[in-house]
Amino acid sequence: MQTKNLQAIKQSNRARTLEFIRQREPISRREIARDLNLSPTTASAAVADLLETGFIREIGQGVSTGGRRPILLEINPKGGTIISVDIASAFNRRIIRAAALDLKSAILTEIKREQHIDSNEAMLATIRGIIYGLIASPDVTLRGAVAIGISVPGLVNAEAGELVFANINVKHLLLGPMLTDEFQVPVLLQNSEDAAALGEYRFGVGQGSTSLVYLSIGAGVGAGFVVNGRIYQHGRTSAGEIGHITVQPDGPVCGCGNQGCLSALVSSEMLVKTVRAALDGGYLPETAVLSSESLNIHQILAAAQAGEPLCLDIVTRAAEWVGIAIANIINFLNPEIIVCGGELFEKNDYFFSLVEQVVWRRALPDFMNAIHLTRSSLGRRAGLQGVAVLALDTLLKSPYLIVQ
Ligand SMILES: [Zn+2]
Numbered sequence: 001m002q003t004k005n006l007q008a009i010k011q012s013n014r015a016r017t018l019e020f021i022r023q024r025e026p027i028s029r030r031e032i033a034r035d036l037n038l039s040p041t042t043a044s045a046a047v048a049d050l051l052e053t054g055f056i057r058e059i060g061q062g063v064s065t066g067g068r069r070p071i072l073l074e075i076n077p078k079g080g081t082i083i084s085v086d087i088a089s090a091f092n093r094r095i096i097r098a099a100a101l102d103l104k105s106a107i108l109t110e111i112k113r114e115q116h117i118d119s120n121e122a123m124l125a126t127i128r129g130i131i132y133g134l135i136a137s138p139d140v141t142l143r144g145a146v147a148i149g150i151s152v153p154g155l156v157n158a159e160a161g162e163l164v165f166a167n168i169n170v171k172h173l174l175l176g177p178m179l180t181d182e183f184q185v186p187v188l189l190q191n192s193e194d195a196a197a198l199g200e201y202r203f204g205v206g207q208g209s210t211s212l213v214y215l216s217i218g219a220g221v222g223a224g225f226v227v228n229g230r231i232y233q234h235g236r237t238s239a240g241e242i243g244h245i246t247v248q249p250d251g252p253v254c255g256c257g258n259q260g261c262l263s264a265l266v267s268s269e270m271l272v273k274t275v276r277a278a279l280d281g282g283y284l285p286e287t288a289v290l291s292s293e294s295l296n297i298h299q300i301l302a303a304a305q306a307g308e309p310l311c312l313d314i315v316t317r318a319a320e321w322v323g324i325a326i327a328n329i330i331n332f333l334n335p336e337i338i339v340c341g342g343e344l345f346e347k348n349d350y351f352f353s354l355v356e357q358v359v360w361r362r363a364l365p366d367f368m369n370a371i372h373l374t375r376s377s378l379g380r381r382a383g384l385q386g387v388a389v390l391a392l393d394t395l396l397k398s399p400y401l402i403v404q
Contacts, residue, residue, distance in 0.1 A: 010045075010046075010049070011396065011397055013038065013042060013043075013045075013046040014046050014049050014050060014396055015393060015396045015397060016036055016046075017032055017036065017038075017043065017046040017047060017050060018050055018055060018056070018075075018392075018393075018396060019229070019393070020032055020035065020036055021050075021056055021073055021074065021075060022075055022389075023229070025072075025073065025074035025075060026059055026060075026072035026073065026074045027072060027073055027074075028070035028071065028072055028073070029043055029044055029047050029070065029071075029073070030043075030070055031070075032046075032047065032073075047073060053079065054076055054078075054079040054080065055075065055076060055079045055080070055103060055392070055396075056073050056074065056075055056076055056079070057073070057074060057075075057076035057079070058071050058072070058073055059072050059073070059074055060072060075103050075104050076103060077102040077103050077104040077106065078102060078103070079102075079103045079146075080102075080103055080144060080145070080146035080147075081100050081101070081102065081108070081140060081144040081145045081146065082100070082101045082102075082103070082105070082145070082146065082147050082148070082149060082388040082391050082392060083098065083099070083100055083101075083131060083134060083135070083140075083145050083147070083148045083149070083391075084098065084099050084101060084148075084149045084150070084151070084383075084384040084385070084387050084388045084391070085097070085098045085127055085130055085131065085148070085149070085150045085151070085384075085387075086098070086150075086151045086192065086195070086380060086383040086384050086387070087117070087123075087126075087127070087150075087151070087152045087153060087192070088153065088192065088218075088380055088383070089153050089167075089168065089218065089219035089220055093114050093115075093116070094114065094115055094116065094117045094126075094168070095112065095113075095114055095380075096112070096113045096114070096115055096126055096127075096130050097110060097111070097112045097113075097380055097384060098110070098111050098130045098131060098133070098134045098384075099111075099134070099381075099384045099388075100134060100137075100139070100140040100145070101384070101385065101388045103392060105202070105203060105385045105388045105389060107381065107384065107385070108139060108140070109134065109137055109139055109140055110384075111130065111133055111134055111137070113126075113130060113133075117168050117170070118168055118169045119169055119170065120170050120171070120172075120173045123152075123163070123166075123168075123170045123173060123175075124173065124175065124178065127150060127175065127179070128179070128182065131148065131179075131183065145183075145185055146185060146392075146395055147185050147186045147187070147188065147391035147392055147394060147395040147398075148179060148183060148185055148186070148187045148188070148391060149187075149188045149189075149190070149195075149387030149388050149389075149390055149391030149394075150175060150179075150187065150188070150189050150190070150387065151189075151190050151191065151192045151194075151195035151196070151383040151384070151386070151387040152166060152175075152189065152190075152191065152192060153166050153167070153168075153191070153192045153220060153222070154166030154167060154170070154191065155191070156189055156190060156191045156194075158188070158189055158190055158233075158390075160174070160176065160177075161174060161175055161176015161177050161180070161187060161188075161189045162174050162175070162176065162189070163175050163189065167220060167255075175187070175189050176188070176189045185395075186391070186394045186395050186398040187391075187394075188387065188390045188391040188393075188394040190231070190386070190387050190390055191222070191224065191240075192216070192222065192383050193214055193215075193216050193222035193223050193224035193240055194224035194225075194231045194233075194240065194386075195224070195382070195383040195384075195386035195387040195390070196214050196216065196224060196341060196376070196378075196380075196382035196383040196386055197212060197213070197214035197223075197224030197225060197226045197231065197240075197339070197382075197386065198224070198226055198231055198386035198387075198389060198390065199378055199381070199382030199383055199384070199385040199386030199387075199389075200212060200214055200337075200339045200341075200376060200377070200378060200382045200386075201226045201229070201386075202385065202386065202389060203378060203382075203385050204339070204376065204377045204378040204382055205337060205339055205372070205374050205376070205377045206226070206336075206337050206339065209336040209337050209372075210227070210228055210336055211225075211226065211227045211228070211333070211335040211336045211337070212225070212226045212335060212336065212337045212338075212339060213225050213226075213240075213329055213333065213335045213337070213338045213339070214226075214338075214339045214341060214376070214382070215242060215325075215326065215329075215338060215339065215340050215341070215342075216340075216341045216342035217266060217267070217268075217322055217340070217342040217343070217344045217345065218267070218268050218342035218343035218344060219267055219268050219269055219343065220243065220263060220267060221242060221243035221262050221263040221266065221267060221342075222240060222241075222242065222243060223240035223241075223242040223329075224240050225240055225333070225335070242262065242325055242329065243261060243262050243263030244256050244258060244261045244262070244263065245261065245262050245325045245328060246258065246259070246260050246261060246262075247260060247261070247262050247265060247321040247324045247325055248260035248265060248321065251264060251265055252264045252265065262321055262322070262325050265318070265321050266318045266321050266322055266344075268296075268297035268343045268344060271297055271300055271314060271315070271318060272295050272296065272297055272300065274314055275290065275295060275300050275310065275311060275314060276292050276295055278310055279291075279292040279295070280292055283310060285303065285308050285310065285311070286308055286309055286310075287303070287306055287307055287308045288302070288303035288306055288308045288311070290303060290308075290311075297343055297344065298343075298347055300314070300315065301315060301344070301347070301350055301351055304316070304350075305350045315351065315354065316354060318344075318351075319351060319354035319355045319357075319358055320358050322344075322355050322358070323354075323355045323356075323357070323358025323359045323361075323362060324358065324362060326338060326340075326355065326358075326359045326363070326373070327358070327359050327362035327363040330359065330363040330364070330367050330368070330371060331363055331364055331367065334367050334370075334371070335371070336370075336371070336372065337371070337372045337373075337374065338371065338372070338373045338374070339374055339375070339376050340352055340355065340373075340374070340375050340376065341375070341376035341379065341382065345375050345376065346375075346376070346379060349375060352375050356373060359373060
């Protein structure tokens, strides 16, 4: 029992030390001990363990504050490879990306595939396939891979590695344990928006901030919230079900049973459906050529921007609803940064500028003056990079890491 406790304390010190080095590198052992409230011996032991794993390395010497110049430590990018998989829903299709990343979460190789996923079996087969595809590429081998991180749309129980529910007929899928068995490395599962929020916080527009909300509007609506470097979650599931904020009290019925939820009003599929219905009903677009059959969200946004009355009306209303939701988030949380990602924001800043106007009109001016409302800088890579960070953390706590 006591040995178990000691093990747990050691693991926790290693994880805290690694996290601290990540945030503050290059840094000395003395600073680690001081700022993490560890004894010099404990800090040195944690550093020695991490050096042994190869996850960190010593670089040069720092400035002396009297006495010997301290040796500095940083994350060793070549200490291993993390494999990340990101499943994203776009209009009418799923886009699966996988990447091999170094320990600083820089992407080494990336592959992308489109696939139809509509069952647990299809989801598992798709993820397995893309991981095998990636490790077959010449510069990635499974032997170098130390952990796998997967970001998926839907409700996730990260602790159990379970995809609880995804709106593509996938539920109660124990992806974590199944893939761990197969690939013999720790596997971490996280919700897409949470992973993207962490990615933006660490590597994108959120660097150096304390709180960040990531909002995605595409085939679905979702959000992730990071505070002080951690994904905000209550119990086993995350927060951020922003799709179910009511923005039109007497609006259409949502899948959740409520009326007028944001996700029942705004999604790429919803906008396409609305314009298509008008075209099928005989509507003749004024300034754009739109065909019902090959219609997509980017054509609608471009037509709206060009002033096509129907598209402009539909897109402006969508921006109003999204703006209402964001203003609510701002007034409630007052985060430092709000990052907008997903299909509606990704091609150019047209939709974003419409939303921004609504938010300025509706959120508290004092909060607006301090907030940074922006588009994603990393796009879908935010999720790949965010989940890689989590995968490395998982590895530190896993039995696969052989440091006693
Ligand atoms: Zn709802």
